[in-house]
Amino acid sequence: xxxxxxxxxxxxxxxxxxxxxxxxKAKSIAxxxxxxxxxxxxxxxxxxxxxxxxxxxxxWLFAFYFFLSLSIGGCFWTLLHNVTNSGWGTxxxxxxxxxxxxxxxMFLFALPLLCPNVQQYLYEWMNLQRAATGNVQExxxxxxxxxxxxxxxxxxPFWYARVIFWGFSLSLVIIGLRRLSVAQDTDPLPGTARLLxxxxxxxxxxxxxxxxxxxxxxxxxxxxxxxxxxxMWGVYLFxxxxxxxxxxxxxxxxxxxxxxxxxxxxxxxHFHIMGKLLLAxxxxxxxxxFSQAFLIWYANITEETSYFLIxxxxxxxxxxxxxxxxxxxxxxxxxxxxxxxxxxxALSILAGYMLCMHVLDHYLITIPVRGISLGxxxxxxxxxxxxxxxxxxxxxxxxxxTVGAAFLFFLLRALGQHSxxxxxxxxxxxxxxxxx
Numbered sequence: 001x002x003x004x005x006x007x008x009x010x011x012x013x014x015x016x017x018x019x020x021x022x023x024x025k026a027k028s029i030a031x032x033x034x035x036x037x038x039x040x041x042x043x044x045x046x047x048x049x050x051x052x053x054x055x056x057x058x059x060w061l062f063a064f065y066f067f068l069s070l071s072i073g074g075c076f077w078t079l080l081h082n083v084t085n086s087g088w089g090t091x092x093x094x095x096x097x098x099x100x101x102x103x104x105x106m107f108l109f110a111l112p113l114l115c116p117n118v119q120q121y122l123y124e125w126m127n128l129q130r131a132a133t134g135n136v137q138e139x140x141x142x143x144x145x146x147x148x149x150x151x152x153x154x155x156x157p158f159w160y161a162r163v164i165f166w167g168f169s170l171s172l173v174i175i176g177l178r179r180l181s182v183a184q185d186t187d188p189l190p191g192t193a194r195l196l197x198x199x200x201x202x203x204x205x206x207x208x209x210x211x212x213x214x215x216x217x218x219x220x221x222x223x224x225x226x227x228x229x230x231x232m233w234g235v236y237l238f239x240x241x242x243x244x245x246x247x248x249x250x251x252x253x254x255x256x257x258x259x260x261x262x263x264x265x266x267x268x269x270h271f272h273i274m275g276k277l278l279l280a281x282x283x284x285x286x287x288x289x290f291s292q293a294f295l296i297w298y299a300n301i302t303e304e305t306s307y308f309l310i311x312x313x314x315x316x317x318x319x320x321x322x323x324x325x326x327x328x329x330x331x332x333x334x335x336x337x338x339x340x341x342x343x344x345x346a347l348s349i350l351a352g353y354m355l356c357m358h359v360l361d362h363y364l365i366t367i368p369v370r371g372i373s374l375g376x377x378x379x380x381x382x383x384x385x386x387x388x389x390x391x392x393x394x395x396x397x398x399x400x401x402t403v404g405a406a407f408l409f410f411l412l413r414a415l416g417q418h419s420x421x422x423x424x425x426x427x428x429x430x431x432x433x434x435x436x
Contacts, residue, residue, distance in 0.1 A: 006432035010264040015185055015419025022259065023412045030409040037402025044395065045112050054121040055370060055392040056399065061122060062366040063399035064109045065220055066359060067407040069237065071106045072213050073245020074099025075174045076238075079209055082177065082202035085195075088273055090431035091265040094421050095249050095256075097178045098414040104171035105410045109403055110163065113220065125154050125226040146227055146303065154226060162219055166212045173205045182418045190424040213238045224369045227303045232292040239288050243281035244358040247351035250274050252411075254348035256420060265421050265432045268342040273436055275341025278351070282335065286328035310368050319364055327357040359400075367396065 044056040077096040081089040089096070112118050119126050125147055147154065180198050184190045214234030222233055230236075250271070256262050296304045311320050331354060340346050371389055422428060 006264050006429060008429065010432070011423055011428060012419075013423075015423040016261050016263070016265075016421055017419055018256070018259075018261065018416045020416055023416055027409055027412045030405045030412065033405035034402055034409060037398060037405060041399060041402055042112075044398075045118055046115075052395075053117075055389055056395045057118045057121040058366055058370040059392065059395040059399035060109075060112060060118075060403075061220060061224075062362055062396060063403040064106075064113070065216075065366070066362040066400070067403050068103070068106045068109075068216070069213075069241040069358075069362070070245050070248055070407070071100065071103035072170070072209070072216075073241040073243075073248075074101070075103055075170055075209055076100075076213075076242055077245060077249065078174065078177055079202045079206050082195075082198045083206065085199060087427055087430045088270060088434040088436070090425050090427045091262065091270060091421055091434075092249065092253055092274075093181070093425075094419065095252050097174070097181055099245060099248060099252070099411065100174040101178050101414045102407060102410045103174055104167075106403075106407060107167040107171065109406070110167065110220070114160065114163065123223050123226075125150075125223065126156060126159075129156055150226065154223070159219060159223075162215060166216050166219075169208050170212045173201075173208060177202065181422060184422055184424050185419050187424060190426065192426055195425070195427075210234075210238075213241060221365055224366070225306065228307050229303065230292055230296070230307070232288060232295070236285075236288045236292055239281060239285035240358060240361055243278065243285050244355055246274060246277050246281065247354040247358075250278070250344075250351040251348050251355075252415070254344040254351075256415075257344055261420050265428065267432075267434075268344070269434050269436055270431075271344045271347050272338075272342045273434075275335060275347050278347075278354070279332070279335035279341070282328060282331050282354075286332070289324075289328075310372060311364055316364065316368050319360065323357065323360055323364060327354075327361060331357075363396070 041056070041060060044052055045060060046053070048056070074096055077089075078093070078100045080086075081093050081096055113122070116126070116130070128147065152158075177198055180194050180201075184194050187194075214237070217234055217237040221237075222228065222230070253262065253266060253271070253274075257266065293308060296308065310316070331350060334340055334350060340350070370392065
């Protein structure tokens with residue numbers, strides 16, 4: 001609970017701004033690391049020997065979608081706050097918006113995945129279509145029935161059109177909502193007009209968000225194995241995105257509080273409710289994960305079970321068990337403690353832990369397929385299934401650090417552009433005095 005009842009006198013007239021000197025060094029380091037990593041990555045993706053190019057394509061996809069999921073989550077929390085008109089979230093709404101504003105920049109890292117030289121290692125169905133020399137009838141006659149039936153969705157022109165649409169549409173949404181929000185900071189008569197406008201535009205754009213989180217997952221991840229399918233795939237990715245973007249929001253808010261920002265407008269009450277949301281989506285993620293695995297096990301359809309067979313082979317089985325315990329059991333037990341959710345320091349430690357589990361989750365989504373697809377490279381063999389390419393791990397680290405440094409740079413840049421909370425929002429006092 002806040003130390004005292006917050007009044008308008010406690011709200012900074014011109015807002016709460018992050019001093020450029022506070023983050024200039026971190027931004028500079030992040031930008032340099034990202035720039036060097038991008039140069040090396042472009043060489044590894046397009047000019048290195050073929051075996052390295054193939055391995056690094058999977059590394060890049062893993063890193064790209066992991067950080068994209070965090071950006072998408074920031075868009076989700078922004079839209080949800082506007083639609084529900086929540087009082088408590090006003091104090092931290094700008095953090096939602098700043099995280100979501102990294103989405104357009106993160107989507108730029110999908111550009112290498114649009115190139116056939118990279119796609120050839122990731123998406124077998126694209127190779128089959130290109131091998132048909134553009135003759136659709138020839139393609140339909142010679143390929144297997146599984147791919148034939150999916151041609152209406154899995155064809156190159158439609159794939160490119162979808163990817164471009166997902167990139168532009170959600171970018172326009174979050175940019176528009178953020179501009180609408182920050183314009184209120186300097187409005188002499190802020191009122192509720194912008195709040196109502198943001199609420200209206202957040203309703204129908206939630207549909208765009210749902211389509212984006214679902215079909216980017218289908219187009220970039222599920223497409224690695226065109227034979228596999230899951231009707232719960234989009235919901236699974238959404239659960240992880242919402243959960244771990246909230247973890248990032250908790251870390252950012254705790255960091256800002258430690259620097260003396262967000263004074264008066266955030267308290268243990270806000271961390272308490274963010275901890276509740278972390279618990280809720282931990283349970284939701286586990287429920288969707290179990291439901292997907294249970295339905296696939298019960299149906300026992302060959303095309304569906306391949307996903308879990310690969311990831312329960314060799315050492316990947318240990319990683320899957322670790323994911324179950326680490327991504328659900330551990331945080332679930334810890335987050336049941338009310339005191340823990342009210343402590344910004346303790347909650348931020350758990351949030352960092354949750355992000356590590358999210359890394360493992362996306363690593364298991366992307367990387368095991370590499371050992372199957374690139375079997376000409378000496379792998380770790382279990383039976384007749386090739387499960388991994390050990391030395392390729394360092395490429396995974398390079399890609400993760402490169403995209404992660406860029407993500408950090410754009411997030412810090414967004415934090416420093418405007419007030420850290422909407423100081424002229426009519427609901428800021430209600431949010432500052434929030435109690436649950």
